[in-house]
Amino acid sequence: MATARVSKSANGKAQAAPQALYQRIRADLEEKILSGRWPPGYRIPFEHELVESYNCSRMTVNKVLSGLAAAGIIERKRRVGSFVAKPLVQSAVLHIPDIQAEIAKRGEAYAYELLTRKRRKATKDDLERLGIDKSCDVLVLSCRHIAKGRPFALEERLINLDVVPPASEIDFTRVPPGTWLLGHVPWNEAEHRITASLADDVALKALTLKKPAACLVVERRTWRKNKIITSVRVTYPNDLYQLTARFTPTGLRS
Amino acid sequence: MATARVSKSANGKAQAAPQALYQRIRADLEEKILSGRWPPGYRIPFEHELVESYNCSRMTVNKVLSGLAAAGIIERKRRVGSFVAKPLVQSAVLHIPDIQAEIAKRGEAYAYELLTRKRRKATKDDLERLGIDKSCDVLVLSCRHIAKGRPFALEERLINLDVVPPASEIDFTRVPPGTWLLGHVPWNEAEHRITASLADDVALKALTLKKPAACLVVERRTWRKNKIITSVRVTYPNDLYQLTARFTPTGLRS
DNA sequence: GGACGTCGTATGTCTATACATAATCAGCGG
DNA sequence: CCGCTGATTATGTATAGACATACGACGTCC
Incomplete structure (x- = not known):
């Protein structure tokens, strides 16, 4: 033509x-x-x-x-x-910001506090959380994120030292483990579980809450080539945090 | 060459x-x-x-x-x-399944129950939820989803009848409003807020819970061409439901 | 020496063509 | 009538060539 x-x-x-x-x-x-x-x-x-x-x-x-x-x-x-295509799409892009960055963005004072740090041979429970059989060394961390002087989140984390040996050299007293990991360890895939729960005694104390208190709990496991790098559980007081997800079904479309 | x-x-x-x-x-x-x-x-x-x-x-x-x-x-x-690219990506694909389909997939008995259905001129509060100024008619629905005979979710919904006039013809006694809307109204964009809360009296009653109970609350607003079609709040007992999100940073990759 | 213009280069977009692949449909033979 | 086969057709993948565009680098002119 x-x-x-x-x-x-x-x-x-x-x-x-x-x-x-x-x-x-x-x-x-x-x-x-x-x-x-x-x-x-x-x-x-x-x-x-x-x-x-x-x-x-x-x-x-x-x-x-x-x-x-x-x-x-x-x-x-x-x-x-x-x-x-059929409307089908029942998914949304969930934005899960870096806690430190999120607080900074709001212009609020941020503080971080390491509560406990232990290195140990993985217990049976640890192995299950990391989805492996044979034993290995793990790093067990517990820390708090503080915004405007008020506890904002309790983070309980397990790091697989077989996958991330250098983590054993870091003391995490100043840098939150999430921030360090994000900057140093490439990852493959992540899975989140989002639940609500009544704060237990540990959470009540760490977050200075009074019973009864509902908390939003985000559990995340992060993979690198079929091996779980880290498994973390973050607990937020219900009045301080909410997840938001926005979805446009028409693909990316800047 | x-x-x-x-x-x-x-x-x-x-x-x-x-x-x-x-x-x-x-x-x-x-x-x-x-x-x-x-x-x-x-x-x-x-x-x-x-x-x-x-x-x-x-x-x-x-x-x-x-x-x-x-x-x-x-x-x-x-x-x-x-x-x-920098690792940046702090987002995940959140799967928010159709409640009915989700329960069916688990092979559990599903039941649906309409609690209230009112048509009215939008109140000031309604207008705010729908993000509009001028008044319009809205449909206010409240319903329960039941799995294995136990209340599974409480759904409180507002539908903008200016955007979806046919909705006023549906009585929603058999079909859940979410299912009907998904099948009949194309949409543009959706936003979710996910929070934890202590169940209030309405929720306690609808979900047959005992105080104190933590609930996962998903609020969703759905747009079509800059107009909000519907605003819904779904409350789940913490022990019956959890959101999961899986993320692979390497794009789609079927 | 600094402002400015030209040139080179890597990416961005588009075309015309070609062959591969999968699935439907018509026609043929048993 | 059923089943197989081959033709048809829409999509899938790939190529070579072309021009557009943005931007850095370098050189020139004042």
Whole structure:
């Protein structure tokens, strides 16, 4: 066909969105999906049809469709077509900030306090938390984070010294273990469990709370190549902390 | 140069990972980054260098690098190069399942019960929850989810009837409002607040708990085109529910 | 010596083409 | 009528070449 396309070199794109072509196409398709004009299950036009309507090459629309598929917005089936994905998505991006950074961001005074630090051969319980069989050395830490002079979080942590030998050299009296680990140990995967609980005596004391007190508890295990680096349990007084999660189903889209 | 590359047509790819070339390249680069050989801040080889070492076209490595950049694993700067991103990522994918589906998946009996249903002009408090100024009609619902005969969650919901007029036609005595909304109303964005709290009298009664009881509370607001569709507060007994979030920093990677 | 302009380079985007792959569908033979 | 086979077709992957753009570096001019 070789008809006249807009001739990419013949414009400065003085339009509202002077973006790249494939970005405009993507925005266009997303809009159609989001507005409901293309409901879940709808078969979107074939690549060659989009090529015609946008007057561009198949590589370009392919890039758009691949991106939409990667973001879970559409599903593609060979020989059949591409379809708007079912709403399905029941997940959200959960922001779990560094405690120190979070408090600093609020402009509040931050203090950190190491309560206990023990090195020992892993107990049976430790091994279970770290998901391993054979025994190894672990570092057991307990510390407090303090904001505006009030205890903000109690952190109880187990570090697998087989995976992170250098941790045994750090005394963690000044640097919180989470901060040190984040900066020194690359990781693979993390899992969080978020629960509510009534503070036990240890937590009541560490957080200077009065019974009964509800606390938000975040337990996190962090992997590096199938081995758990560290297992941590952070307890927050319910009135001082909340998790927030924001989700936009349309993929990343800066 | 046009040297002999592996000649894509000359093989059946009987290797360990008979994947596409760009997937193998991506896996390769990810491995280098994850293993720490290419630490954060490291400048990865230029596109043309990767082209040489993998004996492929620039489009192919470009696709890989663009994907890594989109996933936040590397950062790219024109004229400068591509760099391994700082560990930064403090977020996780939080799976917030449909209550009914979740209980069904566990193979437990599920029951649903509508407690109250009121239609009214929005109060000042309602308007604030829905983030709007001018008054409108809202639907106020309260219901219970029951697993294995035991109250599992208390759901208190506000629906903006200006955004979802058809909701006023539904009586929600059989279908949970969350399930109905998910299936009928496309949405844009959602925000969650996760907190712990001591159950108040309403919650104690609805969930048949004894004082004092800690509960996990998930508040969610869901948008469609800058308008809040619904605002919901779900309260779970601490011993019956926990949120889990799993995170793999290496982007999606099916 | 400092402001400024030119050039080189790495990434960003797009095209035209090619072949591979998977799945559907029609047609054929048993 | 059923099942197999081959044609058709949409997507998947890859290539080479081209031009655009941003930005650092270097050199020039005043």
